[in-house]
Amino acid sequence: MSTVKLTRLLCLTSILGMGLVGCSRPGPNSALRPRADDRAESIRAQYIDREATVEASMEDRIAYQPQPLDEYLRRQLLLGPESLTKLPEGKTREESLADNRHFIAKHVEEPNWTDNLVVAQACLALLEDAILLGQKPGDEDYEQAITWLTEIINASGRFAERPGPVLEWDTINAALIRAAYRSSLIGDNRLKDQTYFAFLPLWYMHHLQPSREDGSYETLLALINNSLIDQSLLYPSADIKWWLETIPEEPVNSALIPPALAAVEIPEDFTPPPPFAVYPRAAVLFWRSNWAPGADGLVVYGALDDDLSTFERAGQVEWIAHGDPVLIQAAQASEVVAVEAKPNPDGELTPQFIPKYSTMLIGDNLPKPGRAPIIARDLNALGGNLRVDGSAIYPELSLWHRDLFWEAGGELRIIDTVRFDFGQRDRTSFYWHLSATEPVTIETDRSRSIVEWGENAIVFQGNSLLDLEQFLVPDSETGDGVHVVIRLRTIGRPHSLRLLTRVLPREAPEEVAETDASSPEPIDN
Numbered sequence: 001m002s003t004v005k006l007t008r009l010l011c012l013t014s015i016l017g018m019g020l021v022g023c024s025r026p027g028p029n030s031a032l033r034p035r036a037d038d039r040a041e042s043i044r045a046q047y048i049d050r051e052a053t054v055e056a057s058m059e060d061r062i063a064y065q066p067q068p069l070d071e072y073l074r075r076q077l078l079l080g081p082e083s084l085t086k087l088p089e090g091k092t093r094e095e096s097l098a099d100n101r102h103f104i105a106k107h108v109e110e111p112n113w114t115d116n117l118v119v120a121q122a123c124l125a126l127l128e129d130a131i132l133l134g135q136k137p138g139d140e141d142y143e144q145a146i147t148w149l150t151e152i153i154n155a156s157g158r159f160a161e162r163p164g165p166v167l168e169w170d171t172i173n174a175a176l177i178r179a180a181y182r183s184s185l186i187g188d189n190r191l192k193d194q195t196y197f198a199f200l201p202l203w204y205m206h207h208l209q210p211s212r213e214d215g216s217y218e219t220l221l222a223l224i225n226n227s228l229i230d231q232s233l234l235y236p237s238a239d240i241k242w243w244l245e246t247i248p249e250e251p252v253n254s255a256l257i258p259p260a261l262a263a264v265e266i267p268e269d270f271t272p273p274p275p276f277a278v279y280p281r282a283a284v285l286f287w288r289s290n291w292a293p294g295a296d297g298l299v300v301y302g303a304l305d306d307d308l309s310t311f312e313r314a315g316q317v318e319w320i321a322h323g324d325p326v327l328i329q330a331a332q333a334s335e336v337v338a339v340e341a342k343p344n345p346d347g348e349l350t351p352q353f354i355p356k357y358s359t360m361l362i363g364d365n366l367p368k369p370g371r372a373p374i375i376a377r378d379l380n381a382l383g384g385n386l387r388v389d390g391s392a393i394y395p396e397l398s399l400w401h402r403d404l405f406w407e408a409g410g411e412l413r414i415i416d417t418v419r420f421d422f423g424q425r426d427r428t429s430f431y432w433h434l435s436a437t438e439p440v441t442i443e444t445d446r447s448r449s450i451v452e453w454g455e456n457a458i459v460f461q462g463n464s465l466l467d468l469e470q471f472l473v474p475d476s477e478t479g480d481g482v483h484v485v486i487r488l489r490t491i492g493r494p495h496s497l498r499l500l501t502r503v504l505p506r507e508a509p510e511e512v513a514e515t516d517a518s519s520p521e522p523i524d525n
Helices: 003-016 037-059 071-077 093-107 117-132 140-154 166-184 196-205 217-231 238-246
Strands: 276-279 284-288 297-301 317-321 324-327 334-336 352-354 360-362 374-380 383-389 397-407 412-420 428-433 441-444 448-453 456-462 466-474 482-490 496-503
Touching (some): 093 117, 093 140, 117 140, 117 166, 166 196, 166 217, 196 217, 196 238, 217 238, 297 397, 317 397, 352 466, 352 482, 428 496, 441 466, 448 482, 456 482
Antiparallel strands (some): 276 284, 297 317, 317 324, 334 352, 374 383, 428 482, 441 448, 456 496
């Protein structure tokens, strides 16, 4: 019997003796032990303490290394007086300045104007117009540009994060980097000295998960590399140089590396950046076991109460085992027929709505805008545990907690706890997007279902009867391909329920069986 089959058999055997989730009392050291409601505040207080620790550890990595300006840097950003910013056709510099100021003044009255990439570019243009017209710190138009650019920076989180993929914000970040550098050329370091630019490299680095099967991997890596090179114009650091020398499979063209970054020496005792972080302002956690291509990876999303782009993905989990995706997300929501659907009395097959994310529906209702914080209890290179509290985004519920426990090279456990408000009951549906591209094997009984494909196995076990179906949904990220979605739906309308989802460990390939030597030592945050 293979090692994979033996490991899986042992895992499944342990499930048989466990009983229904919530029907027996876990031991005092069990990862499944319940957390009483009256502990919620103490947990949040602990989270705030941990947040402060994480912030302090990140601040320790700030390495301000001002370097002499040279002609190379001026050419890189086309900032020298010999190459003026291109003017709109038929406009003078004075007219360009007036147009940019009027355009920005009109848009700053709008909500969330700091997220508008066109406004950010206009602020940069205003700054450059003012400088090229001879304005200096203290002059009206110059100061107005600095004020607006500072407001854009302040709209981010404390670690330079913003909600949504880093690709959406790259244009804004590029404008901010250029503005900080441009103003530093005339001796004004107010933008350059913002801690935003110290944390920005880590925000970009943490987006790269170890799955190379994702069609966007190379595109994302190229974007990260290009931004890090630009960021090094402000503050060259050992972190950036290590990344560019270690992470890309192909060496970065040395002609693109600024001399100041090339001159940075990586210390012998250098520790790479920790490959994990929680970003509260973006409501996301990134984790990977190390920086090696065959690492394990985890991404978990929460929701912000002031950002309508985040609530539908609250609770979304993406899991990568040894560099291979297991739990994924779709490119879009779908309406498809179940794989083994039965015709209705009219002989027709009824398509079912499948959300884009691995989240939950109450009846046919999607979540509503609201806050779903990520409360990280433990986080280090060996694994961690956290809670997504999504109680506020489902009006029908008094409680929805999604608790995650995971180990590098081991299994991922997800526990969903749902409780309806008084007088509110409906069928509850859980969705999981899998990396499987063909129908999976399902074995089920009254309380437990086992889903298998390839070397992957997931066990679902709840304290209410569940109906399980699988769907093949379009996956535009892989061309015309499809992937499997599992839907677990309560048969009745229980007032409360608990569902345990276990993504069982799989054997690591030989080439990634050993931990990468460049990985940081585990740290407790």
